[in-house]
Amino acid sequence: MKDRNFNDMGIFKKDKLQIINFQSYGSATRLYVRGRAIEDENIDLDQKGIFNLMKNTWKRFETDEIKNAPIKITFSNGETVEGVTDNDGYYLIDENIAGLQNLANEEGWVKFELSFGNTKLKREILLQNRFPGEMLIPGDNAKFGVISDIDDTILHTGVVSSLKWKVIINTMFKRATKRSQLEGASDFYTKLHMGKSGDEANPIFYVSHSPWNLYRYLELFLKTNNFPKGPVLLRSMASFKMRKKSDEKPQKQKEISNLLTAYPELPFILIGDSGEKDGDIYQEISTLFPGRIKAIYLRSVNHSKRMARIENLFADFKDIPFLMVNKTEEAIEHAKKNGFI
Template identity: 90%
Template sequence: MLKERNFNAMGIFKKDKLQIINFQSYGSATRLYVRGRAIEDENIDLDQKGIFNLMKNSWKRFETDEIKQAPLKITFSNGETVEGVTDNDGYYLIDENIAGLQKLANEEGWVNFELSFNDANLKREILLKNRFPGEMLIPSEHAKFGVISDIDDTILHTGVVSSLKWKVILNTMFKRATKRLQLEGASDFYTKLHQGKTGEEANPIFYVSHSPWNLYRYLELFLKTNNFPKGPVLLRSMASFKMRKKSDEKPQKQKEISNLLKSYPDLPFILIGDSGEKDGDIYQEISTLFPGRIKAIYLRSVNHSKRMARIEQLFSDFKDIPFLMVNKTEEAIAHAKENGFI
């Protein structure tokens, strides 16, 4: 026992502090929809330099120690509280009907709140005095449309079409988020879409990706560093990578997009993606499932002749919704102006 105490005094075998990471999500004036994860703090510095540090931090992002079945509490600025609990992977989803949320939102529609562990018997040390910040977006009443955008090779150079995805692994493992490059002019285009034709529309931007939630903070920092409009970042759990998908089951990205359109039935959307993966197929099906809801579709060109040819064939008879294959962002900006989006 004495030997164990000495080890703990030196920091060996000492348990990490607990933390709650809130994923920026979305809701409405009467719906609270909050997601995040409770895990041990691995002390990850996303801006740390050096190959060894980058590899160590990358390992920490995926080798997480989740806090299972942990009771949580959300506290709003007006003192109102809501309770929830994490699942066996440490994730939480609190989806409840609550009136008056719009009154708590700022000019851009963001509702701020605090999260905390809600277990008086918890015998672990907790970061930030058990007060963790959270945000949820309620689209502004001035919004004319929403934007749903892919991330990989749509706004962030990733290499998702490379052989065996080696560029994806290389970029994520060995490049800091603050050093990753956006596709030319992307943040300017998204800012214009966010501001809309009047400049004051506050059109909501939603970022959707097949990447795991483990990369949430990494991608959030990339978006902030490159001056993209703040918006919910919607990813997926690592467990979904291991699950065998049924033949008729839709991709997680498509499910997230469908949820957004169902959440805001009076709001039309612009869909932005790339021609390297399945964005074209997903966006076409979404436009069929939600007739009259899609204002335009933009797909970034990728350096892959077969995939480009497939997308061109896929959209050859697509006439009902404005569609543009984007080689340069200035083309998308010109198209958006012509259609009165900006």
């Protein structure tokens, strides 16, 4: 990544500036907004051809971040909130603001606009310095939330392949609009979102170990395959390089804990796969938050040793409904019997 300061951006001929908002979540009194300010690389996620796919993959990871940039959020009622990007161009605005639920639509989404706070920039800015953003506030009708992994849970990825070569090939050489979902996954998630009554609007949160650089790629995959709209929670590239402490929890577990803490009255269903650490994380979450997990679903993967480990891990797990999912129909039937859909 290029080391560029916000104040000297006019020295070179550069791309226009943009602000990307990562769909996040909040409450009636909490604003929790994430995103990143970077240069526009003109990435076309649906562009065809191997060369174009490789070029766009390079652009997604070779980002030119806008450091220490003041930004502003403007709501539909005219109220504004200010923030600033960090040294990697990311921003996180976490503030207590009353009345946010009055700005939400029937699905709980609060729309707003983002803009660069410095209007005297020596750089061109996309979209007349007006960038769309959204934040989800679960409604009163919601009976539970769903926290789902992405890779090999709803998206064919190959995380259990040797040296992760399938992950690399799928990401570099396949367009988001051509990636395959696991059979019936979007139908199952839509049923969970609607709930038993059909109008619960249960929130769906997508959590992955993938970097934020893949946010728009994954967002397009979810939209193309008709998954319910929901916050997509990833991690920064910097976290891949950091040496973790022996007792430090995975980023995915931290995000899940944050969600359960954010909504103390809302129970959750956890969905993942048996290829990585989802089983371990979900078990620990259920212990840390007793009475909050309604069910755990883990997708089966084509790896005998990992499957055997998960079966052994959950052999004595009796307090929370658990299902190893071979086919989505099994999960749908299980959810019906337990009154989720």
